[in-house]
Amino acid sequence: MSSQPTPPREPRRLHGWGRTAPSVAEVVTPRDPDEVAIAILGAGPRGVIARGLGRSYGDPAQNAGGRVVDMTGLSRIHSIDGETGLVDVDAGVSLDTLMRAALPFGLWLPVLPGTRQVTIGGAIGADIHGKAHHVVGSFGNHIESMVLVTADGAVRELTPDGDESELFWATVGGMGLTGIVVRARLRLHHVETAYFVVDTDQIDNLDDLMDRQTRDDEKYAESVSWFDAVTTGAHFGRGILTRANHAHLDDLPEKLRDKPLKFDAPQLLTVPDVFPPGMLNKLTGRVFSELWYRKSPTKHGAVQNITQFLHPLDIIGEWNRGYGPNGFLQYQFVVPPSRGDVVRTVLERVTAAGKVSALNVLKRFGEGNRAPLSFPKPGWTLCLDIPVGRGLGELCDELDAIVLDAGGRHYLAKESRTSAEAIRRGYPRLDEWRKVRAAVDPEGVFASDMSRRLELV
Amino acid sequence: MIDAVGNPQSILLLGGTSEIGLAVVEAFASDRPMRVVLAARPSPRLDAARARLEGRGCAVETVEFDAVDLTSHTDVVQKAFAGGDIDVAVVAFGLLGDNEQLWTDAAAAVEIAQVNYTAAVSVGVLVGDRMKEQGHGSLVALSSVAGERARRSNFVYGSTKAGLDAFYSGLTEALRPHGVVVTVVRPGFVHSKMTEGLKPAPLATTPEAVAAVIADAVRTRKELVWAPAAWRFVMSALRHVPRPIFRRLPI
DSSP: OOOOOOOOEEEEEEOOTTOOSOEEEEEEOOSSHHHHHHHHHTOOTTOEEEESSOOSSSSTTOOTTSEEEEGGGOOOEEEEOTTTOEEEEETTOBHHHHHHHHGGGTEEOSOOOSOSOOBHHHHHHTTOOOTTHHHHOOGGGGEEEEEEEOTTSOEEEEOTTSTTHHHHHHHTTSTTOSOEEEEEEEEOEEOSOSOEEEEEEEESSHHHHHHHHHHHGGGOSEEEEEEOSSOOGGGTTOEEEEEEEEOOGGGSOGGGSSSTTOOOOOOOEEOOSOOOTTOSOHHHHHHHHHHHHHTOOOEEEEEEOHHHHTOGGGGEETGGGGGOTTOEEEEEEEEOGGGTHHHHHHHHHHHHTTOOOOOOEEEEEOOOOSOTTOOOOSEEEEEEEEEOOTTHHHHHHHHHHHHHHTTOEEOTTTOSSOOHHHHHHHOTTHHHHHHHHHHHOTTOOBOOHHHHHTTOO | OOOTTOOOSEEEEESTTOHHHHHHHHHHHTTSOOEEEEEEOOOHHHHHHHHHHHHTTOEEEEEEOOTTOGGGHHHHHHHHTTTSOOSEEEEOOOOOOOHHHHTTOHHHHHHHHIIIIIHHHHHHHHHHHHHHHHTOEEEEEEOOGGGTSOOTTSHHHHHHHHHHHHHHHHHHHHHGGGTEEEEEEEEOOBOSGGGTTSOOOTTOBOHHHHHHHHHHHHHTTOSEEEESTTHHHHHHHHTTSOHHHHTTSOO
16 A cells, blocks of 8 residues: 555643643544545554534533544535535534635525634534523534545445435434534525624523513524523612614615624633632622623614624633633533523522623523534523532532423533433433444444543444 | 532442541542442451442442562552543552651561552552543552651651652643543641550541542642641641651650
8 A cells, every 4th residue: 555644743731721631632633534534444443533612511522531633624615605605624614614605695504503713623523502592493404415434444425314414313313423514514594684683681680581482483584692600689680681683784784784794703812721629619700790690781773794693702811711721611511491490590599609700691592403412492491600620510419400400401612511321311322323433433433531421323 | 520510420449448448438428439449358347348438329330459469560550540530649558657667667668668658659550541541531640648758657658758748749730731630639647557555646537537538629629739738737837847846846
């Protein structure tokens, strides 16, 4: 066999966005799909996993002692069709890049999570969702086809309803464990402008906040609420409900009409890596919560750009460093529509345990999709950010029981500490997924720290 | 894998009947039970340890291990890792001995040196190598404040711990680029079977308290800890006391 060009590789210490549980792997950076296949076929006994921009909070894009394929080298946008809305992109392209390229064509990514710094491959692997889930569903719903390199090095083109639709849906939400997605065709939405018409409501307690979201969410394309988990008493869970629709051209003020598709997403500063542990405590958490609540008085019909409305945290680069060296975790779960009470119970437990969560996001999901490991299903999803500290493990174990007993489950892209049993209970179709995965990867070539920790395969 | 809040999935205890070692396992198991490998000579105490941990919900395996049988170590470590990754390994075996016998009886001195130092180095190399392959892991070695400055009253034991301490401190650096955290633990006087009948020194502590320090160190990826923490400052001062004064101290 002639000498094949080997992609660059080096040992590297990797962790997730939560900066917890690092491990060391050999990182390979392929430049094309052939090199992806070479990287897979050359994997050692501890296997291989793909990694994008490392925005998962826990360990799904780490593979201790094995190989990690850095997909950001595959970053071409092959085509954008302004008429049909179809785009053909490499898996290493970020949502940010794609969005900037697609907006001039009047195209909009229907699913945008809390950050745009996510690759297409990662978006598929975690089947990400955004504030529009109640209307458009999750990322997997918008894929026309994808190209997957499997454990045998074969390149397969998968579609949602084709011959290998089972593998397609096992890959959606499959956390990279079925193979490596190298390319995908997505269907985007048409928009007239890059702006939103936003209704903001300041609501002074949790019950009213949830009630409002239940009543008229359907009128809006995007809906989410932030609430204060620090203030107790009658104002417990006071929050800001922000809901929006895409702005039409005539919604825009005169000065914005010249360039309605201008992408307005500045990054003002990058957080230096110098913060001590314990920066977020009861005091700073209270100040933050107060400011966040006060900055958003009730106002309807405001025109906002994407950063103001969707990604306020993207203004600050590497904001996760602010939590200090011990890192933090996000606790995100979904419970059925009838179990909104769990939201309050969980919050009360967190507050009673003396933990401070400043970034609390609550949303009502719409219908789920066909993927066995896809996270969203109808109901309430709550996401909390908590710095790692003593007693957090026990608290989260307690919360797990409450969530699971209510018929809920946890989001793997955020997960960093639960038990294998909790995932088994939350995802009743896990065995069905395992069967599909075992057929396509019988030797278990694809493996990650997460797959070992949660015994996914 | 050790998760984001520091729960391991598996622990290897070298010196499977060590009171401190078992207390470490229990400290982790009280948060979440895991797979435990106890490496020790077969004995009723080992059986009791197994039963105790199983009672806490752990899945327990045992591997026959005799620290002085150095040629068997490769095999022991291989067996210990046969069931999958080891997230935390604790080197907890050791002898204390009677100092007056130890410094006058060559055979006894060699034995304690072999168990406390040579065997500890041997398993350190072997376990370190496996963890290096894994790309993750936490390796804990039980040193002693007695190793920080040799005292007339227990310098033979102290010398073995000084050797162990230096070896594992260096191993910390060597394994760091491979994702492995090596933690050197320096307890003071610990009330245990090993110290039964001895007069407790100041700052005396219990196996459970030492275990809590170790569990916390593993969770926060610390490389050097004292138990209790005050020993750090006491020893820092004692190390610099001039010899003529040091030998007069009632320690």
